[in-house]
Amino acid sequence: MKTDKIIKAAVIGWPINHSKSPLIHGYWLAKAGILGSYEAIGIAPESFNAGISNLVLQGYAGCNVTIPHKETALNKADSVSDRAQAIGAANTLVFKDGKIFADNTDGIGFINNLKQGAPDWRASAGTALVLGAGGAARAIVYALLQDGAPKVLIANRTLEKAKILSDFFGDKVGVVSINEVPDALGEVHTFVNTTALGMTGQPELIIDISSLPKTALVTDIVYNPLTTDLLKQAQGLGLITVDGLGMLLHQAVPGFEAWFGVRPVVDVELRQKVLAG
Ligand code: NAP
Numbered sequence: 001m002k003t004d005k006i007i008k009a010a011v012i013g014w015p016i017n018h019s020k021s022p023l024i025h026g027y028w029l030a031k032a033g034i035l036g037s038y039e040a041i042g043i044a045p046e047s048f049n050a051g052i053s054n055l056v057l058q059g060y061a062g063c064n065v066t067i068p069h070k071e072t073a074l075n076k077a078d079s080v081s082d083r084a085q086a087i088g089a090a091n092t093l094v095f096k097d098g099k100i101f102a103d104n105t106d107g108i109g110f111i112n113n114l115k116q117g118a119p120d121w122r123a124s125a126g127t128a129l130v131l132g133a134g135g136a137a138r139a140i141v142y143a144l145l146q147d148g149a150p151k152v153l154i155a156n157r158t159l160e161k162a163k164i165l166s167d168f169f170g171d172k173v174g175v176v177s178i179n180e181v182p183d184a185l186g187e188v189h190t191f192v193n194t195t196a197l198g199m200t201g202q203p204e205l206i207i208d209i210s211s212l213p214k215t216a217l218v219t220d221i222v223y224n225p226l227t228t229d230l231l232k233q234a235q236g237l238g239l240i241t242v243d244g245l246g247m248l249l250h251q252a253v254p255g256f257e258a259w260f261g262v263r264p265v266v267d268v269e270l271r272q273k274v275l276a277g
Contacts, residue, residue, distance in 0.1 A: 007036040008059065009259045012051060013066035016042040021064050023277045024252045028264035036260050048072050055095070061259035062094040064252070070135070077102035083146070087139045092255040103258075106136060107143025109251025114190075114219060116250070116266065117242035121217050124148030126189025129181070131207075133161040136221055137194040141169055144190070153188070155181050157195075185211040191234075193220040198228040205230050210237060220244050226275065245271060 011021040017040070025038035041063075043051035048069055055063060065073040070089035074080060077090065078099040084090045090102035114121050128149045130137050133156035141152050152173045156162040159177060166173040176184050185191070191212060197205035199222040207230065209218065218234035223244035231241045249266040257263045 004035050007034065007061050007260055009036070009038045009061050009063055009255070010041045010055065011038075011064040011066060012041050012043045012055075012069060014042055014044050014068060016040045016066070019066060020248065020274050020277065021066075021252060023274055024249060024270065025256055027270050027273055028256055028262075029260070032260070032262045032264065034260050034262065043069070045069070045072075049076065052076060052093075052100070056098060056100070060095055062092070062255065064255055065091055065093060074102050076100060083107060083142060086142050087135075089135060089139075091251065092258070094255075094258045103254065104139060105251045105254045106139035106247070107146070108254065109249075110140050110221070110247045111143045111147050112250040112253070112266075113244075113246030114217065114242050117219075117246055118217055118240050121190070121240065121242075122148070123190065124150065127151040127153060127187050128190040128192065129153045129155065129176075129184060129188045130192045130194055131155050131181075131205075132194035133158070133165050134194065138165060140192060140194055140221070141165060141173060145169060145172060149190070153184055155184075182208060182211060185209060186213065188212055189216055191216055191218045193222065193228070193230050196222065198222050198230055200224050209233060209239075212237070212239060214238060216240070217242065221247055223248065245274065249274065 011019050019040050022038055022040050029036045073090040079101050081103040084102050084104035087104045090104055092103040092105050094101040123144050128144045144152050153176050154162040155176045155178050162175045166175045196202045217240040219242040220228045220230045221244040222228050226243050234241045
């Protein structure tokens with residue numbers, strides 16, 4: 001009797017109900033006709049070790065990891081990718097022969113979103129300015145440098161956090177205060193908002209970006225609303241813009257490929273499904 005094995009993956013977090021990951025992976029599973037499952041599993045912080053061990057024992061191929069487990073997951077892994085090590089957090093775990101491999105795909109998801117949304121954009125073409133110095137900023141600064149950005153400037157409400165990131169990443173990364181941002185814009189090729197500002201339910205992002213060069217790209221990793229006020233301002237100035245939804249979709253690609261053996265495509269239908277879902 002032929003018994004096809006169902007490949008199982010999941011996203012774990014606490015809480016987990018809000019996660020779009022089951023929708024994304026479910027879409028790709030159906031599209032590729034793969035006998036697989038992808039579910040959201042709530043695991044409380046105190047149950048993290050037991051929860052992961054259970055998934056390994058139950059034969060899961062791996063899982064995505066979200067808040068509040070991203071740092072704990074890195075420490076629990078048997079091996080870690082260079083990018084997860086540098087970012088200091090994991091969002092993707094692959095289980096093989098009882099061992100756990102940890103990766104972080106947020107940065108590559110960010111870069112691949114820009115490459116899809118603005119095919120002529122190159123990180124290497126000039127300075128990037130990153131607003132924010134939290135977990136997402138760390139992944140994005142790392143990815144911009146890896147992709148050839150000659151210089152990255154970080155501006156953050158809490159200047160000390162920007163300095164910690166700049167010290168960690170070295171000479172190519174500098175810090176500007178929020179007040180200095182307008183003066184720095186003239187040399188900026190890539191402008192990124194990684195703060196929560198501008199998201200529905202959060203305060204507005206108040207910033208004048210009119211002194212950016214006409215060739216600059218502006219992106220916002222906030223995707224709720226999809227077209228934030230920052231992106232509206234950039235569009236009004238005729239600048240190239242890319243919204244943040246694609247980062248969420250592209251960060252999911254490497255995990256799907258590792259677990260299910262097929263590299264999935266981020267297409268318009270997926271975007272529409274996630275926006276509607
Ligand atoms: P985080 O580690 O908590 O960092 C939050 C950042 O926002 C910090 O730089 C913080 O500044 C700044 N911030 C928050 N409230 C602020 C305020 N009222 N005024 C000024 N600055 C403020 O969060 P994160 O993980 O980096 O995520 C940041 C945002 O990105 C969230 O909205 C998240 O949903 C979004 N995100 C999107 C994707 C995607 O796939 N598109 C992926 C990851 C995250 P301080 O340091 O001064 O507190």
